[in-house]
Amino acid sequence: MKIGLDLGSTAIKAVFVDGEDLVWRGLAPTTPGQEAIAARLIEEGRRALGLSNGTGVGLASTGYGRNLFPDAYLKVDEISANALGLFHLSHGQARTVINIGGQDVKVIFLNEKGRVVDFKMNDKCAAGTGRFFELAARLLDTPLENFSELARRAKEEVELNSTCVVFAESEMVSLLARGAARENIIKALHASVARRVAGLLGQPAGAVFLDGGPAQNLGLAEALENELMVEVRVLPTAQYTVAYGAALALAEGFV
Numbered sequence: 086m087k088i089g090l091d092l093g094s095t096a097i098k099a100v101f102v103d104g105e106d107l108v109w110r111g112l113a114p115t116t117p118g119q120e121a122i123a124a125r126l127i128e129e130g131r132r133a134l135g136l137s138n139g140t141g142v143g144l145a146s147t148g149y150g151r152n153l154f155p156d157a158y159l160k161v162d163e164i165s166a167n168a169l170g171l172f173h174l175s176h177g178q179a180r181t182v183i184n185i186g187g188q189d190v191k192v193i194f195l196n197e198k199g200r201v202v203d204f205k206m207n208d209k210c211a212a213g214t215g216r217f218f219e220l221a222a223r224l225l226d227t228p229l230e231n232f233s234e235l236a237r238r239a240k241e242e243v244e245l246n247s248t249c250v251v252f253a254e255s256e257m258v259s260l261l262a263r264g265a266a267r268e269n270i271i272k273a274l275h276a277s278v279a280r281r282v283a284g285l286l287g288q289p290a291g292a293v294f295l296d297g298g299p300a301q302n303l304g305l306a307e308a309l310e311n312e313l314m315v316e317v318r319v320l321p322t323a324q325y326t327v328a329y330g331a332a333l334a335l336a337e338g339f340v
């Protein structure tokens with residue numbers, strides 16, 4: 086049994102992996118005291134799987150806080166963990182990975198062996214990240230879980246043009262004040278994030294997968310498909326790919 090721990094900017098994710106099977110997953114928001122939160126998650130997983138404390142398990146950590154968990158046997162960078170995790174979960178199909186996290190957007194290009202051949206990252210600006218979606222959810226008083234469904238019901242085109250969170254926020258406020266329907270604003274929000282991601286990505290190569298927490302909003306994947314004119318696939322475990330990849334790295338003898 087292997088444990089992968091992803092100490093992300095917004096959420097701490099833990100997975101238990103038996104061979105290559107993801108047998109348990111759990112998450113908690115990133116707040117001060119990450120080590121204790123991660124330890125609690127692992128304890129929860131152990132209990133759910135009926136593993137006693139003495140059971141031999143390896144643990145690998147990844148994510149920006151990976152060094153905050155001293156018990157990790159292995160520390161893996163997020164790009165390598167994401168590449169490894171998604172390549173396995175996609176059964177070797179993924180060639181372009183778009184990861185949208187709480188505070189950054191990454192694009193990773195893989196070859197047919199799953200090796201990283203290039204990557205790009207935007208961590209300078211919050212627009213298009215999970216935090217941006219959280220802000221929009223508060224402003225529109227709508228849970229993120231409903232964004233996809235609502236965007237599908239959009240009837241009118243509205244435009245969100247700002248590339249900066251601060252301006253995008255005031256654009257949303259003024260759209261609301263002018264009586265624009267939430268579903269139309271959400272659809273415009275997806276389109277504006279998709280344009281930003283497409284700008285970072287450039288030309289997609291091969292099969293394209295979207296992962297990270299915001300990937301669970303399928304409306305975003307649809308907006309990306311419209312923007313890139315290619316299929317964008319999302320796996321049900323999209324938020325756990327990086328943690329899963331860290332666990333797999335234990336078996337791959339990563340250094």
Ligand code: ADP
Nearest residue numbers: 093094095096186187215216229297298299301
């Ligand atoms: P990080 O690894 O940087 O901590 P994650 O990949 O865990 O980030 O993504 C966190 C983000 O995922 C949150 O900021 C939120 O916007 C988004 N998110 C979480 N759950 C959902 C959901 N059910 N639907 C849409 N977005 C979600």
